[in-house]
Each structure stands twice: as structure tokens, then as C-alpha cells.
Amino acid sequence: MTQFFIRFHTCIEVIELADSNILSIPSLPPPYYLESGSTLYAAGDQHPNRRNLGVYDLILVRSGCLYLGEEEEQWELHAGDLVILLPDAYHYAVQACREETYFYWLHFQAAADSPTHSGSISHSIFLPKLAHVPYPDQAYQLFESLHLLATEPRSIALWREQSLFIELMQLLDQSRAGQEQSRARKVAEQIESFIKMHYREPISNGRLSESLHFHYNYLTRCMKESHGVTPSEYLLQYRLDQAKRLLLTTRWPVSRIAEHVGFQYPPYFTRRFSARFGISPLQYRKQYTE
Template sequence: MQEDLLLTFRSPPLPFFIESNRRTYTAGQEHPNRSNIGVFDLLFVQEGSLYIAEENNKWTLKPGDVLILRPDRWHCSFKPCTEETTFDWVHFQTVGAWEETEGSHTGSLRGDYYTYAIRLPKKMHLSFPDEAKLIFSQLHEAASSSSHGAFWERQQRFLHLLQMLDEGWRSDAARAGVSVAERAAAYLKMNYRSVITNTMLSEALQLHTNYITRCMTEVFGCTPQQYLLYYRLDQAKLLLIKTDWTIAKIAEETGFRQTPHFSRLFAAQTGMPPLRFRKRFTN
């Protein structure tokens, strides 16, 4: 069960780096017992084996394995190292919303048009260990530096690490549902000015319409056509504020073929017609 745990961070705000280092245990040494340390603890094993428990869950970490421990749980070593073991650790935190879910359940945190759901498996094996080792080395170097630019460098290195973990997980076929939903959303946002039918979306993704709809409903909480409508209306709001275009032109630019239809949908979603919306934010 513990192999299927998934951590989701809604961003922005982005998770931020606190500290990191590399540690080597000799045979017989073990990870300390700690509880509610207040930060996420990311572990990456380079050599040997690390035996880590978080309350009732246990993991044996081998070279190339990554594990993320929660800030609000008790964790310890359930067995001393049996050989020399080298691992990297990174402490990070977020002030934004986050959650841990199990299995294929995507949870309540979803990305939308302007936010992103960073999803990281609690435990994963990296297929690119050499690249990971380099990133961790660069991160530790920036963490130990006191230069003026060190703060920015370590935050950038850390975000690169998160991106690598997030994208590596999303390429896993076992997590195809999230990938499908995000591919569909990207297609809709890229082509929202044009007519897009479910058939066209199905052909673009080479997947059945029902499967795409199920994936988007699970990840974004709406169907493809609902997502498209919401995105079009949000783009219309921006144009109403930023331009002096007519309502007809804005309707056309955001994919609506009839101005009265656009006005009705806009009023239903915002509680006011487009012209009143514009006056509210431009006077």
C-alpha cells in the first residue's frame, strides 16, 4: 500500500528549499528517530541501503530510490544499515495547500488554468541517477555558500529537482490518467479560439472520448467542454479589463461564435453582463 502514496502540492506558492547535505552511515548506524519536525524530508540513496519507517509504513531504500517524509509524522529507522550507505537529504516546506493520497485517487487538490498541481510519489526509483547525483551536489554546494546570490541559486536548484521528480513521475504509464488530463487541458488552452469538439480532442490525443472525459473529471473536476468554457470565459475577463475591444470582438477572440450566447454564459458565470464587468474594473 505504501508504494502508492502520492504527495500533491498546489502551486503557486511553490515549495521552498530550507537546507540539504550528504551523509554516510557505516554498518550498524541508523537514521535518527524524529517526530513532527515541521519540514518535508527528501531522501535520495546513492549507495547501500537505508531502512526508513514513517509511523506504520516501512521502506527499504536502495541506490536510486527517493523517499519524501511528511513534516507532521513520526519517522525512524526500523533496521540499522548493514553496509556503508551514502544518501542525500533535503529539507523543504510549503506555505501552500498540500495533501497525501493513496493509489489512483487524485485527491482534492487540482490544478486549473493558472495554478499547477505538483505531484510527487512518496517513493520512487529514479531512472537517471547520474543526473540526480549532479543536481544534489550542486544543491549542497549552493546550500553551504554564504554569497549574495546563494539564496537564489539554491532555490533554483531545488525547483529543478522538483521539476525532474514531477516530470519523471508523469511519464510513468501507471499514472496515465493525470497525464491524459493534462495533455487534454494543454490542447484545449492552445486551441480555445477555435471550435473544438470531443471528437477532435479524441483524435488529437488518439484516445477514446469517454476515457478523456473520465480523466479530466477526476483531475480537474469538470468535463473537457466545461474546462474549455471556463478557460474561454477567463480569457474574456482579461480582455475586458486590458482592452477597449467591443463585446462582439471579445466574443470572437475567445471562441464564441455568437455575441448574445457569449453574454448569457458570461453573466451566468460572473453574475453580471460583460459591460458591467468591464466598468467595475476600469472606472
């Protein structure tokens, strides 16, 4: 089965690769669970046609065969096959079921960027739009556990539902697939850890290369593949994110915050902060503290 991927990131775009399409959508706030259930179709039944549902519709077939389409794409989904239908697309039944078919469904959303999170560093989540689940029994059990929560008090079920949904996302996450991609991600995570430990200090390309024992060009390639930014861009983003936190949680003057997060010159810090978030540090503090 050809695989396609949905990518959760900080902007909306479609990236075409050799053998997959990646849909990039906001991941902050992260995708969240809405509802789920299961459906049993007899031979002759078919999935309803719907347009602009407004939520992601994840469908996992457990037995039988489901014939679905989305816009120009059409699929035959057998046991263990999964598809994620998009919120703003047209979904339809290609034909009626030829045999008894049982499938799970789950609705979830991925909220758009909010002013508080806009421009912040985000980890990417890659979900298969169409795939055969590698461990279907584990996925089936997660759905069954979600079903059992329907009888629990809402105050209890709410958090457990989100927890199970996260487990499902982790099961489906394709971001570590492939040996080279996994190696690149591991190197990128080393860079990320180093920056988080030393961001208050001067970090040059040479220091990063010497500390991690890789040529800087290779470090840059790993970060671009994994995080979409260079090490220098990540360092800047991380420093600015730390500055945002300090603006809200301390009464330190801007000059002290700039120095604390690694900027030698406060005017340069103010210029970079304003360019990234569209507002000056003082305006940001005033917006959220008064």
C-alpha cells in the same frame, strides 16, 4: 520495491489505486526548494525521530543502508533508494545503521492555494514517495551541485538552487510512466493545445472530435486521466482564467471581456465566473486594482 506516489494538484486528497497510493496536494504555487545537505552515519548511528517537521524531507541514500519509518510504514533504504517524508507525519529510526551510511537530504514545500490562483488550471506533478531512482548518478550530481552553491553569494545561489530543484523534480516525475498513460497524456496535450488556440471560438464536442480525429468519449477519457477534467470543463476553466487576466490588465467592460474569451452572453459569463471564483468579475477587478 513497492512504489507509492505523491501527487501535486489543486486539492488535498488521497487516491487509492491497485498498486499505489497518491497524495494530492496543491501545485500552485509550485513546490519550492528550501535547503539541502548530506549526512554520513557511522555504524551505530541512527536518524533522529521527528514529528510535524513542517516541510517535505526528501532522502536519497548513496551508500550503506538507512532504516527509517513513517507512522506505520518502515523501510530499508539502500544505495539509489529514495523516500519523501511528509510534513505532518511522525518519522523515526527503525534501528541504527549496521554499516557506514551516506545519504543526501532536501527540504521543500508546496504552498497551499492562494486567492489569486484558486480555481486556476493546474498541471499535476507525480513524485514517488518511495522508489529506487532510475538514474541515481544524475540525482547524486544534482545534489553535489546544490552543495557547491553554499559558497556562492545568496543573490546568485537563490535562482540556481530553484533551477536544480526543478531538474530533480523532472527526473523524479512519474507522470509519463507507462505506454498507455503516455499515449493518453499526448492526446490530452493535443486537446489542450487546440483549446488554447481556438478558445475564443465556439468549440463543440463534434468539432473537437473531428479536428483531432478521435471519438469524443476517448478524448474525454484522456483528459480525465491526465488533467482530471473533461475537455468542456477545461475549455471553461481556460476561458475564465483568460478573463481574470483581462480584468486586471485592461479597462474593457465585462461584456467585452466575456465576448473576447468566447462567451456569447455576458450574464452567463458572470454567473460562471462567480460560481468558480466566489466573486463577481467587477468585484474581482476592484479587489486587485483599487
